Amino acid sequence: EAGVAQSPRYKIIEKRQSVAFWCNPISGHATLYWYQQILGQGPKLLIQFQNNGVVDDSQLPKDRFSAERLKGVDSTLKIQPAKLEDSAVYLCASSQRGLAVQETQYFGPGTRLLVL
């Protein structure tokens, strides 16, 4: 079974530029999560999708961050414009049903973003 795929693996941009990250979850997984992990901290949930609907985006900075999962499969996370404090690893995870809270989430390798 293929795991969660993410691209790119690394990205360096200047502040005020825009950037987009892509995630392809495990086939058949209904729930997709985007986490932000700042150096030295644990991951923080940005947004959770159930199929193509948003379940939780309470910690997403909506003035600059946006995410979509149009067909309920892969997803894109965008930052526009980027700030220095957005430098972090962006992790994507998926789970089979998601609303069954005892499930394991499977994580991708992450995209490391550096904003200069």
Place this chain on the structure above:
Amino acid sequence: KQEVTQIPAALSVPEGENLVLNCSFTDSAIYNLQWFRQDPGKGLTSLLLIQSSQREQTSGRLNASLDKSSGRSTLYIAASQPGDSATYLCAVVWGTSYGKLTFGQGTILTVHP
């Protein structure tokens, strides 16, 4: 506020030693608690998941315990090996969330030969 804290932030031990990593959480109404491992440049791998009704889970040399009343969990690693070197993260799902994981800041473990 629901928070997860891990102590210590970093730990260095000689190979073969048994060790304990600690995790504490502020709200005892948890649904489950998970321990993850993170290797540099890689994603997270789930090690153990403890449901709120359970007291412990075991997998190989790993044993995780849960005490909801005191808001604590421990991860015990027996006979540590250099390959165990990684960051260990504790994460909690509270009953009011839809599977949302709240993570601690992690413990960086180094096992030296």
